Amino acid sequence: MKRTLFSSLILLILCDFPAQAWWEEGHRTTARLAAYYLTPAARTRVAAILGVPDTPEAVADGLAVASTWADEIKKDRPDTASWHFIDIALQDKKDQMAERCPQQNCVTARIEQFSAQLMKDKGAADPRMDLEALRFLVHFVGDAHQPLHAVSDADLGGNCEALTEVYEQAKNLHALWDGPLVGDVNPDDKALAADLKRDLDGMSEGRRKKMAEGSAEDWAWESHEMAVRVVYERLKIPVEPVEFPANCTGAPEAILEEKITVEPKYVGAMKAVVRGQLELAGLRLARLLNGLG
Numbered sequence: 001m002k003r004t005l006f007s008s009l010i011l012l013i014l015c016d017f018p019a020q021a022w023w024e025e026g027h028r029t030t031a032r033l034a035a036y037y038l039t040p041a042a043r044t045r046v047a048a049i050l051g052v053p054d055t056p057e058a059v060a061d062g063l064a065v066a067s068t069w070a071d072e073i074k075k076d077r078p079d080t081a082s083w084h085f086i087d088i089a090l091q092d093k094k095d096q097m098a099e100r101c102p103q104q105n106c107v108t109a110r111i112e113q114f115s116a117q118l119m120k121d122k123g124a125a126d127p128r129m130d131l132e133a134l135r136f137l138v139h140f141v142g143d144a145h146q147p148l149h150a151v152s153d154a155d156l157g158g159n160c161e162a163l164t165e166v167y168e169q170a171k172n173l174h175a176l177w178d179g180p181l182v183g184d185v186n187p188d189d190k191a192l193a194a195d196l197k198r199d200l201d202g203m204s205e206g207r208r209k210k211m212a213e214g215s216a217e218d219w220a221w222e223s224h225e226m227a228v229r230v231v232y233e234r235l236k237i238p239v240e241p242v243e244f245p246a247n248c249t250g251a252p253e254a255i256l257e258e259k260i261t262v263e264p265k266y267v268g269a270m271k272a273v274v275r276g277q278l279e280l281a282g283l284r285l286a287r288l289l290n291g292l293g
Contacts, residue, residue: 023179025189026278027067030142032193033200033282034289035060037208041293049130063138064189066131070139083110083136084143087152088224089242090232097217107149111140111216115288138285141219145281147227147273148174150220154240155255160248161237164261173231173260176267181274184267196279212283219284223277230273235260 035056038046047054050062074081086106088097101109114137118130143149148157155161158173168183170176186192200208214222231237238254245251 023182024068025179025187025192026146026182026274027071027139027142028064028189029182029192029196029278030145030281030285031063031067031138032060032189033196033278034138034285035063036193036197037283037286037290039290039293042290043293045292046134046289049127049134051131060193066135067138067142069135080136083107083140085149085157086220087157087244088150088220089152089244090228090239091242092224094217094221097221107140107144108216108220110136111144111288114140115291118292137288141216141285141288142281144216144219145223145277145284146177147223147231147277148177150223151227151232152244153232153237153255154243154245154252156245156248156251158231160245160251160255162259164259167262167267173235173262176262177231181267181270182278185271185274192278193282196275196282199275200279200283208283211280212287214284219280222280226273226277230270234266235262 035043038059043056043059044054046063047059050059050066052058052062070080070084082105084107086097086100086108088100092100097108100106104110104113114133117133118137151157153161156174158177159175161173163171163173163176167176168180170178170180182192186195232239237260240252240255243252248256
């Protein structure tokens with residue numbers, strides 16, 4: 001990894017990153033993959049919440065549309081912004097995760113909250129409450145499996161780590177993982193979900209069941225460990241003091257003065273990681289949704 005000094009436009013560049021997580025492709029792929037593994041009862045419940053026909057195709061399409069809603073409403077509902085991630089410092093241990101989720105405003109707490117809400121209500125008095133909970137749940141399970149949504153090096157999950165060259169639309173490390181790495185696997189979410197399903201169907205049912213296990217906290221910690229290994233350690237990004245700036249202007253000077261060069265070899269190696277994270281997200285989302293039937 002090479003680093004060079006930033007230009008005077010560094011803060012403008014850092015602030016100009018997409019707001020989405022896993023962008024559309026990753027979220028829609030996770031939703032479609034989960035739809036393949038729904039039980040008939042769960043599919044019926046999901047179809048009723050979404051207001052779509054109770055068919056595999058309609059439910060998959062409906063979940064794919066629902067999967068990006070939480071990003072689309074962030075400007076109108078800024079209070080939900082912190083629900084998309086959990087900032088776990090590189091130096092943290094798993095038992096410190098609760099400290100990183102103040103007032104339950106993080107992705108792990110919200111997965112548990114919306115999952116419990118849907119299982120408890122089995123049909124809320126106000127159908128809009130179920131629809132909102134489902135939309136958030138589908139999205140946040142995807143977010144929890146994007147490694148840079150579960151890590152912090154005083155850099156907002158890589159948002160403050162600018163790249164030496166724009167990679168497709170990505171100007172920083174977080175954006176690279178949100179979009180181009182998924183798009184490079186396959187930019188068509190339908191085709192990618194079908195491809196991942198073929199991989200999963202080649203495994204035993206017991207293995208798929210094992211992959212789907214765990215809590216939201218377990219999944220986020222797995223993503224955190226993945227980020228440490230394949231992002232921060234592999235790219236040799238220095239460990240900064242434990243702090244959580246509100247934006248990139250408050251990030252450590254060492255981050256703001258340097259850029260990261262990502263080689264094509266790294267991008268290629270990460271395709272398998274992305275595929276694995278999407279498979280886990282799809283199976284785990286299906287398990288949660290199957291509890292609704």
